[in-house]
Every structure is written in C-alpha cells, then in structure tokens.
Amino acid sequence: MYVAVKGGEKAIENAHRLLAEERRGDRQVPELTIAQIKSQMTLAVDRVMTEGSLYDRDLAALAIKQARGDLMEAIFLLRAFRTTLPRFAMSEPIDTTNMKARRRISSTYKDLPGGQMLGPTFDYTHRLLDFSLMDDGNETQAEQDQNADPDADLPRVTTILNHEGLIEQERPDDEDAPVVDLTREPLDFPAGRDARLQNLARGDEGFLLSMGYSTQRGYGITHPFAGEIRMGEVEVEIVPEDLGFPVVIGEITVTECEMINQFKGSATQPPQFTRGYGLTFGHGERKAMAMALVDRAMRAKELGEEVVAPAQDEEFVLYHSDNVEASGFVQHLKLPHYVDFQGELEMVRNLRKEQIEQQQMLKAGE
Amino acid sequence: MSQDTPLLSVQNVGKDYGETIGCTDVSFDLWPGEVLGIVGESGSGKTTLLNCLSAQLEPSRGKVIYDTRAEGPRNIFEMTESERRLLMRTDWGLVRQNPRDGLRLGVSAGANVGERLMAVGARHYGDIRQEACDWLEKVEIDTGRIDHLPSTFSGGMQQRLQIARNLVTNPRLVFMDEPTGGLDVSVQARLLDLLRGLVTRLGLSAVVVTHDLAVARLLAHRLMVMKGGHVVEQGLTDQVLDDPQHAYTQLLVSSILQP
Amino acid sequence: MSATETLEGYNFAYLDEQTKRMIRRAILKAVAVPGYQVPFGSREMPLPYGWGTGGIQITASVISADDTLKVIDQGADDTTNAVSIRRFFARTAGVDTTEKTEDASLIQTRHRIPERALKEGQILVYQVPIPEPLRWLEPRETETRKMHALEEYGIMHVKLYEDIARFGRIATAYDYPVLVNGRYLMRPSPIPKFDNPKMDNMPALQLFGAGREKRIYAVPPYTDVKSLDFDDHPFEVQKWDDCCALCGAEDSYLDEVVMDDKGRRMFVCSDTDYCEERRAQGHVGPLGTSPGTPQAAE
Numbered sequence: 001m002y003v004a005v006k007g008g009e010k011a012i013e014n015a016h017r018l019l020a021e022e023r024r025g026d027r028q029v030p031e032l033t034i035a036q037i038k039s040q041m042t043l044a045v046d047r048v049m050t051e052g053s054l055y056d057r058d059l060a061a062l063a064i065k066q067a068r069g070d071l072m073e074a075i076f077l078l079r080a081f082r083t084t085l086p087r088f089a090m091s092e093p094i095d096t097t098n099m100k101a102r103r104r105i106s107s108t109y110k111d112l113p114g115g116q117m118l119g120p121t122f123d124y125t126h127r128l129l130d131f132s133l134m135d136d137g138n139e140t141q142a143e144q145d146q147n148a149d150p151d152a153d154l155p156r157v158t159t160i161l162n163h164e165g166l167i168e169q170e171r172p173d174d175e176d177a178p179v180v181d182l183t184r185e186p187l188d189f190p191a192g193r194d195a196r197l198q199n200l201a202r203g204d205e206g207f208l209l210s211m212g213y214s215t216q217r218g219y220g221i222t223h224p225f226a227g228e229i230r231m232g233e234v235e236v237e238i239v240p241e242d243l244g245f246p247v248v249i250g251e252i253t254v255t256e257c258e259m260i261n262q263f264k265g266s267a268t269q270p271p272q273f274t275r276g277y278g279l280t281f282g283h284g285e286r287k288a289m290a291m292a293l294v295d296r297a298m299r300a301k302e303l304g305e306e307v308v309a310p311a312q313d314e315e316f317v318l319y320h321s322d323n324v325e326a327s328g329f330v331q332h333l334k335l336p337h338y339v340d341f342q343g344e345l346e347m348v349r350n351l352r353k354e355q356i357e358q359q360q361m362l363k364a365g366e
Numbered sequence: 367m368s369q370d371t372p373l374l375s376v377q378n379v380g381k382d383y384g385e386t387i388g389c390t391d392v393s394f395d396l397w398p399g400e401v402l403g404i405v406g407e408s409g410s411g412k413t414t415l416l417n418c419l420s421a422q423l424e425p426s427r428g429k430v431i432y433d434t435r436a437e438g439p440r441n442i443f444e445m446t447e448s449e450r451r452l453l454m455r456t457d458w459g460l461v462r463q464n465p466r467d468g469l470r471l472g473v474s475a476g477a478n479v480g481e482r483l484m485a486v487g488a489r490h491y492g493d494i495r496q497e498a499c500d501w502l503e504k505v506e507i508d509t510g511r512i513d514h515l516p517s518t519f520s521g522g523m524q525q526r527l528q529i530a531r532n533l534v535t536n537p538r539l540v541f542m543d544e545p546t547g548g549l550d551v552s553v554q555a556r557l558l559d560l561l562r563g564l565v566t567r568l569g570l571s572a573v574v575v576t577h578d579l580a581v582a583r584l585l586a587h588r589l590m591v592m593k594g595g596h597v598v599e600q601g602l603t604d605q606v607l608d609d610p611q612h613a614y615t616q617l618l619v620s621s622i623l624q625p
Numbered sequence: 626m627s628a629t630e631t632l633e634g635y636n637f638a639y640l641d642e643q644t645k646r647m648i649r650r651a652i653l654k655a656v657a658v659p660g661y662q663v664p665f666g667s668r669e670m671p672l673p674y675g676w677g678t679g680g681i682q683i684t685a686s687v688i689s690a691d692d693t694l695k696v697i698d699q700g701a702d703d704t705t706n707a708v709s710i711r712r713f714f715a716r717t718a719g720v721d722t723t724e725k726t727e728d729a730s731l732i733q734t735r736h737r738i739p740e741r742a743l744k745e746g747q748i749l750v751y752q753v754p755i756p757e758p759l760r761w762l763e764p765r766e767t768e769t770r771k772m773h774a775l776e777e778y779g780i781m782h783v784k785l786y787e788d789i790a791r792f793g794r795i796a797t798a799y800d801y802p803v804l805v806n807g808r809y810l811m812r813p814s815p816i817p818k819f820d821n822p823k824m825d826n827m828p829a830l831q832l833f834g835a836g837r838e839k840r841i842y843a844v845p846p847y848t849d850v851k852s853l854d855f856d857d858h859p860f861e862v863q864k865w866d867d868c869c870a871l872c873g874a875e876d877s878y879l880d881e882v883v884m885d886d887k888g889r890r891m892f893v894c895s896d897t898d899y900c901e902e903r904r905a906q907g908h909v910g911p912l913g914t915s916p917g918t919p920q921a922a923e
Contacts, residue, residue, distance in 0.1 A: 008708040080671040084635065186664040186839035189767050315765060325837045328674030332754070335676065335706050338880055339699045339736045339895055343798030343817045345881065346863050351792055448775040470783070477786050484786065485779025491789055491855040513790050 023068045037061035046253075046282025047071055051323065052078030053183070053202050055252050055281050072204075076324050083183065089238040090179075092246055096256045096279075097156060101232035103283075106157050108225050108260060114154035119231065120283070157228040158258050158275060167260065167273040191314055196298055197291075201279060203321030205287040211311045211321075212293035220297045220309030223262035224276065231255040231283050255280045257288035261296050263303060274303065371433050373398050373539060373571050374419070379428030380595075381414050387595040388414035392428070394590065394600065398538070401565060401572045403586030403603065405579060405618070411595035413543060416575045420460055420541040421450055432539070455485055459532030459540035463547045465524035468531070469516045475502065475527055476512040482535045501530040505560060522553035526560065533564065542574045546581055558584050579618065583607055591615045638685040638718040644668055648686035648841070652832060655843035660805030661773070662756050667839040677710055679834025680733050680752035683841065684714065687748060687832075688731055693721045695729035700737035700878065700895035707735070724898050736799075738820040740877045740899040743829035745846065751814045753835040756842065758802045758812040778810050781853060789858055798863070804851045805844055813850075819862045819878045824850040867892040871913035872903035 024031065038045060038061040048060040052075045060078060067073035103119025106112055118124075161167040180195040182202070187195060200208060215222055233253050237246040257278040265271035276296025278288035297311040310316050320326065372395035380390035389411035396402055404412045417423035419430055421442050431439045435457060442450060454460070462468040470478055479498040480488070488494050499509045505526040507519075516524055525545065532540060545561065546554040562585060565572060574585055582589055583603060590600040591612065599612040610616045636642065644666075651665035670678040688694065694714055698707040702724040710733060711722050723729050726739040733750040743749060759769045762780050772778070781802055788796045801818035805811045813824060814833060824831065824844060831844040844850055854860040868875045870891040877899055879892035891912055894900035904913065 008703040008705045009712070012705055012708060012712075076673070079669040083669040084639070084641065086641070183669070184666045186666060188664065315767070319766075324669065325674045328676060328678075329754070329837055330675075331673060332675030335735075336699045336704055337736070337815075339817055339878065340799040340815050342879070342881055342895075343819070343863060346865075347796055347798045351796070354793065447771075451775055451777065473783055473787050474790055476790055477783050480786055481779060481783050484782040485777065489782070489854075489856050491786065492857050494786065494855075495790075 023066070032065055034058060034061045034065060037064050043283060044069075044071060044074075046280070046284050047205060047287070048074045048078055050281040050284050050287065051075045051202055051204065052082065054078050054082040072323050072327055076327070079324055089240065091249075092237040092239060094234045094236060094252075094254065096230065096234055096254065097154065097159075099154065099230055099232040099234050099254075099256075101154055101230050103231040104154060104228070105230075106226070106228045108157055108227050109160075112155075112157065112160065121285075154230070156258065158260065161227075161260070161273060165272070168263075168269075168275065170275060187318060189315060190301075191318060193295075193299075196314065196318060197277060197279075197295060199318045199321055200291045200294060203291070204323035204326070205284070205290070207321050207323070207326075208287060208290040208294055211297075211317060212290035214309065215293050215297045215311045220300065220307075220312040222259075222276070222293065222296045224259045224293055224296065225261070226289065227258045227260035227275075229255070229257045229285060229288065231285065253282050255282065255284045255288045257285070257292045259289070259292040259296055269303075274299070371439060372396055373400075373433050374573075375429075375431040375433075375439065376419060377429045377431070379415070379418055379425045379430060381418055381423065382426045387411070389418070389592070389595040392590075392597055396539075396571055396573065398571055399569045400588065401570075401574060401586045403582035403589045404573065404575045404592060405577065405582050405589060406592035407577060407618075410592040412575045412577075412592050414595075415592070416541055416543055416573065419573060420458070421454060422460075435538075455482055456535045457537050457539065459529075459537040461525075461528055461532055461540060461542040461545050463544040465516070465521070465528045468528040469524060471515065471517050473515070474513045475507065475516055475519070478516060478527060478531045479534050481531065486535065497534060498530075501534050502527075504533075504564070505530040506556075520553075521549055522557060525549065525557060529561070529564070533568070533570075536568070538571060540570055540572045542572060544576055544578075545574065546576070546578065554581075561585060579607060591618070635717055637690070638688050638714065639671075640668065640682065640685045645686040648682055651841045652683065652686065652843065655832070655841050656830070656845050658809070659844055659848050660809030660811040660842060662840040662842045664839055665841050667836045670836065672709070672713070674837035675754060676706060677733070677735060677752040678836025679838075679841070680735070680750045680836075681710060681713070681834075682836060683750045683832050683834040684731060684733050685718075687750075688714065688718055688720060690718070690720060692730045693723050693728055695723050695726065695732045695898075696734075697732070697737060697739070697896075697898075698735040699880070700739070701897040703897065725902075726896075726898050736815050736817075737878070737895060738816055738823045740874075740894070740896045741902075742823075743827055745828040747829040749827075749829050749831045751816075751831065751833045753812070753814045753833050753838075753840070756812060756833065756835040756838050756840040758810045773809065776808070778804075781810060782855075785853060785855065785858075789855070795854065795858060795860075801860075802853050804853060806848050807851075810853075811842060811844075811850075817863065817878055818852065818860075821850070821852045821860070822862065826850070865892060868910060869894045869900060869903075869913075870910045872900045872908045873910035873913070874900065874903055874908070 038057050041064065044064055045057055045060045048063055048071055049055050049057070052060065059081065060074070063074035063077040064071065067077060101117060103121060104114065104117045106116065158167055180192060180198065182195060182198050187199065233251050235248045236250050236252055237248050239246050259276035261274045261276060263272055263274045274296065276292035278291030278295065280288045294311055294317060298314045298317060300307050300312040307313060374396040376392055376394050379392045381388035392415055394402065404415060406412045414423065418425040424443060429441050430443065431441050433439050434453070442453070460468065470481065476495060476498040479501050480494040483494050483497060499512060502509050502512060507523055507526055516527055519527060546557055549557065558581060564570065565585070576582055586603045588601065589603045589606040591598050591606065591614065593614050599606060599610065599615045606615060607619055610619050647666055651663045655661065655663045667679065668682060670681055672678055672681060694711065695702065696707045696711040698704040701707065714720060715722055726732065726741045729747065731748050731750065732739065733752070735752040738749065757769050759772055759781065762784060763769050763772065785795050788794065797818065799817045800812055800815040801821055803811050803813055803821060803824065813821060826847050826849065828846050830846055833842045852860040865879050867879065869877060869879060871893050874894055877894045877896060880895045881890050881892055883890050
C-alpha cells in the first residue's frame with residue numbers, strides 16, 4: 001500500500017531550526033555582534049544597503065548576520081523590510097559637489113583644484129595574505145591623509161570640461177516631471193534615464209561589472225575615461241510641506257563616478273564628450289564605475305549610435321539586472337514541477353510510441 | 367479600385383537625414399499590372415525611396431496614396447498603424463535583397479509560406495499545407511522540402527521561398543529591393559525568368575529597385591533613373607535604355623551595356 | 626483550521642492599504658479587459674520572486690477576515706510551497722484556511738485547477754512565472770505589446786503549425802495558449818493543458834498575478850476561453866491508461882510516482898483533496914485501502 005507523503009509543515013519547521021543552528025555555528029565561539037559587522041564588515045554593509053536600496057547600517061548588518069553572510073540573501077531581507085515602510089517625503093537631490101570627500105581621484109587630469117585624494121583603497125595594496133590578522137588584537141593606527149583637507153572646494157571634472165562646452169549638458173528631460181520610483185511603478189519602455197539609473201543603482205554588482213566589462217571588450221564600446229570618482233559624506237535634505245524650505249535630516253556616505261566618453265557627434269550634435277553616471281551608498285567604487293559604463297552604453301539609441309551589444313539594449317539590461325528577481329526565478333526551479341513534467345513525459349512517450357509503430361509498419365510493408 | 371485610378375500614386379515624396387537629402391521631389395503613378403524599375407548607383411537614394419513607398423520609413427514630405435480594396439485611394443501615412451500593418455501583410459509584398467531578412471529562419475519552409483495565411487485567420491492545417499505546397503511548386507522548390515528549415519536551402523532557393531511567402535495572400539503590389547543581388551549569374555537568370563512569369567501570370571504591379579540594368583530591362587515596363595536623391599530621367603524601359611537623354615543615364619548605359 | 630494571532634507590526638494580510646488599493650485597481654482593469662496584461666507596481670515580498678509573489682499580492686489585496694483560504698501547489702495542499710504560503714496568510718491575516726475546494730472562498734494555486742468544478746463567488750488566483758504568451762517567439766516587450774494591440778497573433782499559429790509538421794500533433798503539454806473572450810491571447814500559467822477546458826466559462830473569477838514581471842490579468846466569470854488549435858487538429862487533453870491507484874478516479878490528472886529503481890510506478894491524483902474526498906466516499910483504487918469499509922475498486 002502507498003500512502004501519499006504528508007507533513008510539509010513539519011518539514012519546513014525542521015528546516016528553519018537547522019538553519020538557525022547553522023547560522024550560530026560552533027557555540028564555543030562567541031556570537032557575532034551587529035556592532036562588529038557594522039564596523040568591520042563595512043563594505044559588505046555598503047553593498048547590502050545599495051542593492052537593498054535602504055540606507056540603514058544597523059539593519060543591513062542584521063540582515064548579513066541573519067543571512068549567514070550571504071549578501072544576496074541579506075539584500076533580499078532588507079528589500080522585503082523596506083517595501084513595508086511608509087513614505088514620508090522625497091529628499092531633495094543630494095549635492096555631491098559639496099561632499100566631505102574622503103577619496104577623490106581623476107584619471108583625466110594629473111592635478112586639479114582640490115587635488116587627488118587616495119583615501120582608503122585596496123588599489124595599491126599587494127594582495128598578500130596578512131597573517132598578522134590571524135591573531136586577534138593586532139591593531140594598527142591609520143594616519144590621516146596629510147594632503148586631505150575635507151573642507152576643500154572640489155569642483156567636478158565635468159564642470160571644468162563644461163566651461164569649454166566640451167561636454168554635453170546634463171539636464172532632466174523635464175525638470176518638473178516627478179522622478180520615477182521603480183519600487184512603486186512597473187518598468188516601462190522606452191525607459192527614461194531616471195528609471196534606468198534607479199534600476200542600475202539597485203542592480204547586481206556582479207551583473208553590472210560583467211556588462212560594463214563587455215563594453216570595454218568591444219561589445220558596445222564607449223571609449224570611457226574615469227573622469228572622477230569621489231567618496232565621502234553628503235547631507236540629505238527634505239522640504240517638509242508645512243515649512244516650505246529644506247531641512248537637513250542626516251548625512252550619508254556615497255560613492256559617485258562620472259565617466260567621460262568620446263562622442264564623434266551626430267547630425268544634430270557637435271563632437272563632444274558624453275557622460276555616464278554611477279552612484280552607490282557607502283563605498284562601492286567597483287559598482288559605481290560599472291554602473292557608469294552601462295548607463296552610457298544604454299544611451300546609444302539617444303545618441304544615434306548603432307545598438308548591437310547586450311549592454312546597449314535597455315530591455316536586456318534592465319530586465320536582468322536585479323539579483324532579487326534573478327535569484328528568485330532561477331531558484332524557483334527547485335519548486336515542484338511534477339504536473340508539467342508529467343505532461344512532458346506523456347508527450348515524449350506518445351511520440352516515441354508513434355515512431356516505433358511507424359517503423360514497424362514500414363518494416364512490415366517491405 | 368477602378369481602371370482609371372492608379373494603384374499607387376506618389377506625390378512629391380522626399381526624405382532627409384538631417385542636412386543630407388535621402389531622396390527628393392519624387393512623383394509618379396503606378397498602374398495595375400505595371401512594373402516600375404528604379405535604377406541608380408548605390409547612394410542614389412533608390413532604397414530610401416523604396417522604404418518610403420513601402421511604409422517602412424516615414425517620408426519628410428509628400429504623399430503616398432494607395433488604392434485600397436475596401437476604401438479606394440488613401441494616403442498610407444494617414445492610416446492607423448494597424449490598417450497599415452494589415453495592408454503590408456495582405457495586399458502588399460516585400461522581397462528583400464537578403465532572403466535572411468525576409469524569412470523566418472527558425473521555422474520550416476511550409477510555415478514560412480503559411481505564416482501570412484495564418485495571420486489573416488486561416489485555421490485549417492491541411493489547407494494551409496496544401497496552399498504552401500502549391501506555392502513551393504510555383505516557385506520551383508521540391509515539395510519534399512516543405513518541412514526543411516530555410517537555412518538548409520541555397521541562396522537562390524531562399525530567395526524563391528521569400529517570393530512564395532510574399533505572394534501567398536495574392537497581393538496586388540510587390541516591392542522588391544535588389545531581388546537578384548548576391549546570387550551568381552546562372553541563378554539570377556533563372557530567378558528573373560520565374561519572376562517575370564509570375565508577374566505576368568498574376569497581373570502583379572511591382573516596384574523593383576536594382577543597380578543592374580539587365581534586371582531592369584527584363585522586368586520593368588517603365589524606368590526611373592536616380593542620382594543624388596533626384597530622379598534624372600524616367601520613361602518606358604526600352605526608350606530610356608536605347609535612347610538615354612540625361613548625361614548620367616547615358617553614362618550608366620554605356621558603362622554597363624557595352625561589351 | 627483557524628489562526629487568530631496575526632503578525633505584530635504588519636498590516637492585515639501584510640500589504641499596506643494603499644498598495645492593496647493600487648492592486649485592486651489593476652485587478653478591476655484586468656477584469657474589464659479580459660486577458661489583457663495590466664502592468665502594476667509589484668512590491669517586493671518577503672517570499673522570493675518566482676515563488677508566487679504575484680499570486681500572493683493578489684490574494685493579499687482581495688482577502689478579507691471572513692474569507693476561507695485554500696492554497697495548492699501541483700494540485701496538493703501540503704507541498705512545501707503551498708504550506709509556506711498558507712502559513713503566511715494564517716500569520717498575517719489570521720483567516721481560516723481549508724484543504725476542501727468546496728469550502729474555500731479564495732484559492733491560490735500554482736500549476737493546477739482543482740478537479741471539483743468551481744462555483745460562483747469563488748476566486749481562483751494563479752501564480753504566473755511568465756505572463757507573455759508571445760515571449761518565446763518575440764523577446765521584446767515593446768514589440769509584443771504592439772502585437773497584442775493590433776491583434777497580430779498569426780505567429781502563434783506558426784508555432785503550432787511547426788509542431789504538427791514535425792510531430793504530427795501540437796506538442797505543448799502545459800501553459801497552453803488560449804484566446805480570451807475572442808480578443809486577447811493569454812498564457813494560462815503552467816497548468817497542464819488537461820486543465821484548460823475548466824477555464825472556459827468558469828463560474829468563478831480567475832485572477833492571474835506575475836510579481837517579478839509586474840503584470841496582472843483576469844478571466845471574469847462565464848468568459849470564453851478557447852485553446853488555440855486548427856480545425857483539422859482540434860485541441861485535446863492528456864489521457865492515461867491507468868486510473869488513480871488510491872481512489873480509482875479515471876477523470877483526474879494523475880501524478881506518476883516512481884516506486885523503486887526497477888521502473889515500477891503508480892499513478893495517483895495530483896489533486897489531493899479530490900482524491901481524499903473520493904476515498905471518504907468509499908472509492909478505492911488498485912493500491913489503496915478505504916478508510917471506512919473496504920470496498921472493491923469500481
């Protein structure tokens with residue numbers, strides 16, 4: 001006799017219990033604290049905040065802890081929390097020109113007003129495992145960058161180019177139109193630049209990196225220069241309805257990248273440089289740069305360039321950039337599909353049966 | 367539709383690309399059963415003109431008026447998109463230079479021919495297949511290959527398949543863009559023979575763009591010679607080719623027809 | 626079963642009321658234009674995309690405290706994903722849940738339509754992975770929307786033509802395309818084509834939610850739903866040589882259960898509620914035992 005399998009409910013409960021145990025790990029080792037993650041896993045926190053599109057270091061750290069260090073899972077947790085939050089106000093655009101920069105580099109000018117500032121970067125480290133970190137309590141003290149003056153005026157490289165009219169003007173299509181909110185409205189095509197940038201900012205770093213990389217290898221080449229990359233703190237302002245003027249509600253860390261791209265001109269536009277833009281929460285330079293490349297690549301149609309490569313195809317890029325969507329749909333293949341599979345089984349069996357019958361009939365006829 | 371109304375009436379059509387002229391000041395009438403050849407070297411604007419006439423490109427100025435079956439003469443650019451698309455897949459045909467652009471390469475020859483029938487509502491598999499078979503025969507493709515993919519066909523066969531795919535809904539007007547381009551000479555001759563036969567037998571009207579004056583002489587009743595976006599000469603094919611009036615036409619004829 | 630304690634800190638049925646209103650507006654539009662895919666501001670849900678977020682958002686938007694909810698996956702009430710979604714609503718909405726098709730006012734499903742005919746007043750919510758029926762033929766959204774607007778569906782028949790030319794029959798076993806109300810081409814979600822006839826003129830309201838793709842569509846009660854076919858190759862559904870091994874049913878969709886590694890298998894109803902109900906009535910299949918008095922299989 002056969003009894004159909006029951007007990008899905010019990011199985012799920014057991015799975016959750018096992019998961020909690022695995023997360024905690026060896027009980028001889030002290031439990032990881034949110035404060036530790038927040039202050040020592042800062043780049044993981046930054047990535048989770050950016051792709052989770054919620055600036056909250058504590059919650060991001062909590063998500064990382066709960067997700068056992070799986071950053072995509074942590075991003076998903078943060079997104080699912082964010083979606084339930086009430087919307088009190090829209091912030092004013094942040095002013096990155098007035099950033100209190102901790103890092104600021106340009107690859108287009110040797111020196112520029114405000115200077116280059118290396119800041120905390122892996123760039124010139126030798127990637128040698130530092131075995132001294134194996135032991136706890138091996139602290140080093142960093143010195144403040146001698147050249148850095150956090151209050152220095154930092155004009156943008158693109159503004160410098162703009163004085164000569166060598167770079168395109170950057171203006172929204174319609175100043176008064178509300179900015180699209182992709183967490184509230186479905187993506188529509190053709191997508192405006194606001195929707196594209198928002199999608200990319202939330203998009204998966206790995207995906208954008210590969211897409212950006214592909215443009216450099218010739219699949220939709222944009223001849224980019226890293227005009228400027230800056231990282232530091234900016235103020236966030238809102239305009240409360242009953243006040244009517246902006247009020248600072250806090251400070252966030254962001255990384256901004258402006259790529260400058262060659263453009264040979266078209267029927268309506270003179271030869272000039274064009275821009276690609278990238279922005280992340282926290283310190284997310286790799287992502288900001290990749291984002292800027294892909295942003296520029298997707299402007300191909302607008303600039304009259306031939307659309308031939310995946311990175312230039314906005315439907316392709318924007319529909320596949322989100323890792324919460326991608327991870328869910330790829331992993332839904334784990335769910336039972338036996339009803340559909342049964343249909344296919346029956347189909348293949350019948351087709352095979354018919355083929356064998358036909359062959360037998362042919363044989364008999366010979 | 368009546369005998370004294372042209373099938374297609376083109377009035378002062380022009381298309382600009384920014385500062386550059388694609389084609390300009392083109393006017394002509396095309397009568398039922400008539401084949402018009404547009405000749406000129408590459409860059410003369412003949413393909414731009416064909417794209418404007420076949421509603422693939424909106425002209426910068428001028429009118430393209432087609433004598434529709436249901437409502438008589440209408441400017442195709444004042445129709446709704448759905449009317450225009452219906453026209454394009456029923457009463458019109460479009461044969462592209464590269465058959466790969468005009469065929470669905472992922473489906474069989476039979477499906478390629480049957481697609482237009484299904485698009486206008488044919489729902490009997492057997493009938494669709496029979497019709498596809500008939501058309502394969504008419505364009506001299508072995509009906510045993512009805513279930514083969516076009517990618518397994520030679521260039522000449524692909525081009526003939528594309529013609530069958532277009533003619534299956536009995537269109538009255540066919541646009542052809544260098545229909546024999548890219549084929550070797552012997553294959554070209556066979557295709558031209560076939561095309562000429564079909565056009566005569568079915569009483570088709572056609573606009574044929576070609577840089578090959580031999581093709582024009584064989585297919586077209588009337589010729590239009592283009593240079594730099596302008597029509598420099600037009601008239602009956604034999605007249606234009608045997609007694610060219612414009613210097614450019616004289617140059618064309620002498621450079622090609624002289625042994 | 627009933628769960629009265631709901632999740633602290635969250636609104637009834639998880640979504641905030643404003644979001645529910647937005648989704649209900651999309652549903653109304655979908656009902657007004659049967660088969661048309663209405664874009665909506667799909668929210669990020671605490672369950673992964675592809676696992677029923679579209680269906681869950683619809684359920685959350687139409688459910689009320691006096692509803693009785695049934696959730697099935699592959700026809701069964703106790704597959705893990707069905708359990709997980711049912712628990713989600715038991716926790717966030719505190720509604721009564723049931724496994725009985727007859728008792729449910731709201732049924733969320735993945736991949737099946739219950740065998741027992743649905744009735745007026747019931748709502749069937751489908752989870753949809755890919756809503757666009759033309760997607761495999763045309764990957765571009767901008768183009769497929771135009772094809773829908775202009776009713777250019779010939780290419781769908783080209784695909785069916787190819788099937789017949791190659792296999793002698795239409796080789797689509799599930800997610801079989803339908804024409805709704807004589808106008809819009811629609812994907813019924815990956816239900817087996819066995820279930821397609823149930824959609825036609827169904828007394829219950831059918832709602833379809835695709836969360837990741839951000840589309841909602843609907844088939845109002847008593848609406849024509851026609852499975853595409855050719856006059857000389859009419860649409861037909863799967864048939865089995867076997868009956869259900871447990872309840873003996875010959876009219877239900879059967880799951881194949883592999884019993885050992887020697888290729889022995891048996892077939893059982895995929896709709897667990899239907900199977901149980903039949904057994905409770907005394908029907909017994911070749912491998913089943915009746916819960917009451919043992920009776921011979923019919």
